[in-house]
Amino acid sequence: MNAVVFEGEPVALADGESVLDALLRQGHSIPNGCRAGVCQSCLLGAEDDVHIGAAQTGLSDAQKQLNYFLSCQCVPAEVINVRRVDTAGSRVEGVVVEKRQLNEQVWLLRLRADFDYLPGQYVTLWRDDSLARSYSLASLPSADGVIECHIRHYPGGQFSSWVANEAQAGDRVGVQGPLGKCVYSGDSERPLLLAAIGTGLAPIWGILRTALAQQHRGAINVVVGAKAPSDFYLHNELQLIAAMQPNVAVHLVCQDELAGTESFAVQQADIYQYCKQQFADMKGYGVYLCGAQTFVSKLRKQCFLAGANMADINADIFIPFGGP
Amino acid sequence: MSVYEKIGGDAAVNAAVDIFYRKVLADDRISDFFDTVDMDAQHAKQKAFLTMAFGGPNSYTGKDMREAHKNMKLTDVHFGAVAENLVATLQELEVPQESIDEIVAICLSVKDDVLNV
């Protein structure tokens, strides 16, 4: 029978079961988040590097050398010995400097935290040793070391409710990362499609401003989708950029019928149909897709079939806690 | 020299994979098999398929091919569709006919395993 030996204690592994699932089932408290190999909150260490290769995708070389692995992605073929690791060492301390509402559901959280990153990457924020969630970076690296996240409040959601209801200036959170590869490529001539729904706008906002700061010359199309017009945020800022930059076009697309009283230019359309019509030939495009999994998957396929290279389609998928 | 080396090795696989995958996704006879949520993983498998079809380095056995396609209930129609899209891809890349013939022969050699007959 296959097993994982956790700090000396054998725990049976069911067929196809991950190390994380087996340990949780046994009642061990192992931090975890996306369960899809993305947030890196479930890091453990193994005695040797056999059986963990597939569970090391996205880890740093140093982490790999220490035989760290993502326990949610590890389905070992044979018995392995694992232990907790000091993940605190891979975090820096963040201090809340500001929080403010961007619209009815979305909060801006600003943290002072000292580390290097590229806009569009994400971090995993630790409220305490058991509660960790990933958030994308909407800010540009700046001298004051303040990062910004856009956090949508889900009533009943553990982390986002803490942000909305309790967090205040001076509170401390652990910041792990940066993670992810959804970043501006530096190829300044090609046309770009930057598409987001909901708080998928956070990484897009960072990528857009990086492209502008690096004097991107190709056309930049920003498409933001929402259910109702009141779900948009930063739309005035986006439209201001579009008005000032001749190569930037902003498309605000909403699913619900418009009341006609909207104070900004928004169109009612199915976002997939809309993109299909607006971007029929995507050969040579750089594509950035951010937000919920269904949105990213559907649009990724559509962009690919419209001619974009798979390697040029970057995605940041907001996998909810517990996995896709 | 293997056909894989003749047509350019890994670079040929990279050149072919997007074209082939796009054709497969647009082909109603087979697109459902390939239309998974995890497009990255699927893309990697397309590369494994092409490397194998081109006679490149791989460690798949006939048994692996049976296993990989076991629960798909594949028929001659599916197999033919994949082969057609592959040939069309190679023609688009202006691969010489004799290399295309070799590649088709490699595919035919695993047909029974793929169809699990």
Ligand SMILES: Cc1cc2nc3c(=O)[nH]c(=O)nc-3n(C[C@H](O)[C@H](O)[C@H](O)COP(=O)(O)OP(=O)(O)OC[C@H]3O[C@@H](n4cnc5c(N)ncnc54)[C@H](O)[C@@H]3O)c2cc1C
């Ligand atoms: C790479 C990555 C980047 C991310 N970036 C961002 C970001 O920039 N901004 C952001 O707001 N979020 C982002 N997320 C999502 C974020 O990590 C959390 O999943 C989200 O904030 C919910 O956490 P919670 O603790 O509040 O809710 P949880 O306690 O995890 O969930 C409790 C309940 O809340 C509801 N809920 C939670 N998530 C969803 C959902 N996605 N859809 C519908 N209902 C839901 C459900 O009812 C759920 O049962 C990202 C996720 C990943 C993996």
Ligand code: HEM
């Ligand atoms: C020419 C014959 C074929 C060869 C050489 C071949 C080869 C392969 C290879 C190497 C893999 C990857 C296996 C793995 O690593 O998991 C694979 C997977 C797959 N093949 Fe084929 N294949 C062939 C025909 C077909 C046909 C006709 C279909 C269906 C129309 C098909 C559908 C698939 C699917 C859906 C997968 C992915 C399975 C998964 O997601 O796990 N293949 N094939």
